[in-house]
Amino acid sequence: MIMIQVMPGVRAIADQNGTRVRQHGRRTIARTIQQGGTPPSACRGRRIVIVGGGFGGLACARALAGAEAQVTLVDRRNHHLFQPLLYQVSTAALSPADIAAPIRRVLARARNVDVVLADVTGVDTAGRTVKLADGADLPFDQLVLATGSAYNYFAHPEWAPLAPAPKSIADARTIRARLLRAFEEAEHCGDPGRRAALMTIVVVGGGPTGVEMAGTTAELARYTLRGDFRHIDPAAARVILVEAGPRLLGAFPEKLGDYAAKRLRRMGVEVRLGGAVERIEDGAVVVSGERIEAANVVWGAGIRAAEGAAWIGGTDDRGGRIAVDGNLAVTGQRDIYALGDVALFRQDGAPLPALAQVAQQQGHHLGRALRKAGPPPPYRYRTRGDTAVIGRHAAVYVYGRFTLTGRAAWLLWSIVHVYLLIGFERRASVMAQWIWRYFTFERGARLID
Ligand SMILES: Cc1cc2nc3c(=O)[nH]c(=O)nc-3n(C[C@H](O)[C@H](O)[C@H](O)COP(=O)(O)OP(=O)(O)OC[C@H]3O[C@@H](n4cnc5c(N)ncnc54)[C@H](O)[C@@H]3O)c2cc1C
Incomplete structure (x- = not known):
């Protein structure tokens, strides 16, 4: 036995x-x-351990379903999280369960795949085992590291509790509760200075996450909360988007960044370009020498790789990523692979961006390759285009030289994001809520917990 x-x-x-x-x-x-x-x-067959059930790890496990191999997927969370819609949970538009699918359920039909809920703390590369936080060792013949990334507070870890970033369900709930609580406190606050601070939200980072957070927060204040308060006008809330660089959406063509800034300003967002955050305190943020009293600061500026590199001997990469060869094998390691945000994969000389579609494609490629014996063939990323949403009827899309803005891009963004959610139930729920919100501006998840 x-x-x-x-x-x-x-x-x-x-x-x-x-x-x-x-x-x-x-x-x-x-x-x-x-x-x-x-x-x-x-x-039966090889023991393949996958660490991480995000976009990359899950795609890899799914591609290995039915293979002649015993696959074990380890994740510290019991759910796969659709991070691109976390900002909607943070701003009360969606509930956490709408964007999270239990990993065990997703892989229920893959009989050769086991799911282990555990925190991985290291890898014994010589002994060929993965170390779990409870002291257990998980032996492997082949190992896939897909641990993703974390937000980068640029050598200021003390800012993290003051300026939460939307990375997990817990983070999104924290941001949502703080935002809604600030309006509640402002409603019965007699001090005009304090009231103004309570109704000021600073979003740090002008990439897709910052643009999405700023746009949807402005819509929450201007439309959803309108008429719900007796002593304050939520539409008077200040939403400030701070970006250290010269323009928004730096990874997109310049005209799309300019479009995003124009649309956000039209929605009432103060867009501050070239403004570096110097300090974050409880209730205030200092940007290029100016102190802004703000009860809410949301972080969305830059990421670094999650743990993983240290487990296999470290990395020279400033972002902490694990260098991989053209077939996703970790450079200098035998039968160890890395993919997604944690991997540094160069294509045509440039590192691939940290995107869900990169992680998913790499996971699928590697999973298919590991079904057979022998080294995986080279991987090549094929983009399906990049998109970011700004607000109602406003989004940007780029595919090579082709760009799209406005309503058409917004519709495309909506369809793609619903399609990519795992499970019919979630797709139907999100679609129904978006349609309801489109006509009513209502947000059903306005809970402070
Ligand atoms: C707010 C936000 C918005 C985004 N929007 C977009 C977008 O619009 N389009 C796009 O393409 N990309 C977007 N991204 C990026 C995208 O989500 C990532 O590129 C993608 O999730 C990377 O996939 P991954 O598999 O590498 O890592 P993840 O999906 O992050 O999965 C990593 C998994 O590893 C697990 N893990 C980590 N460490 C351990 C450990 N020690 N032990 C056990 N388990 C561990 C985690 O719990 C997690 O489940 C967004 C990201 C964020 C945060």
Whole structure:
């Protein structure tokens, strides 16, 4: 008999063929995995461990479904998160469950894929094991690192609690609660200075996340909250978007950045270009020497790779990414691969951007390749175009030299994002809410928790 993990914290006992016979307690699995015992599903072929169930890791696991290999996907969260719509959870437009799908459910039909809810803390490259936070070791023949990225506070980690960034469900809920609470406090605040600060929101970073956050926050204040308060006018809220560079949407053609700035200004957003954040304090931010009293500061400026590089000997990359070869193999490592935001993949001499479609394509490519023995073939990124939304009827899209702005781009953005959500239920729910919101400006997730 061997002990196996069925769900986090739930164990079953299996016979030598991997058949589950009864539930058991937590400790045994660690020992069994350490001893190289059989993981949950009947184990045949190579043991492939994927760390991360985001866009890249999940695509890789899905592409390995039914392969002659025992695949184990490890993630510290039990859900796959559709990060491109996190800003809508942060601004009360969508509920967390609309953009998160349980990884176990997504992979339920892939019988050779096990899901383990655990924090990975390291990799023993010589011993060929992945180290889990609870002390367990997970043996592998091939390892895929897909741990994603984290926001970069540029050597100021102390700013993180003062200026949360939309990266996880918890972050989005924090931002939503702080935004809504500030309006509630302003409603019965007798001090005009304090009231103005409560109704000032500073968004840091003029990339897609900052533009989306600023635009949708302005719409929340101007339209959704209109008429709900008796003593304040939410439309008088100041939304300030601060970008250190000379223009918005730096990765897009210049005319699209200019379009975004023009549209945001028309929506009442103060766009400050060339403004570097020097300090963030509780209730204030200092931008290029000017102190702005603001109860809410939201961070969306730059990312760095998540942990992963240190596990396999470090990296020279300033963004902390793991250098990979043209076939996604980690440079200098045997049978270890990296993809998505955590990987530094150069194509035609330039690193690929940190985008969901890059991670997804790489995951799919690698998963297909690992179905067979031998080294994976080279990978090449094929863009389907980049898009960012600014607000109602306002978005930008670029595909090579082709660009699109306004209503057409906004419709395209909406269709693509609904299509990319995992599961019919989520697509239907998000589509229904967007249609409702389109006609009513209402936002159903205005909860302070
Ligand atoms: C607010 C926001 C908006 C965005 N908008 C867009 C957009 O419009 N279009 C676009 O293409 N891209 C967008 N992106 C970028 C896109 O989400 C990322 O490029 C993509 O998620 C990268 O995929 P990944 O698989 O590399 O990492 P992720 O999707 O981040 O997944 C990483 C996974 O690894 C897990 N993990 C990390 N460390 C550990 C550990 N130690 N142990 C266990 N598990 C671990 C995490 O829990 C996570 O599930 C946006 C990102 C953000 C934050």
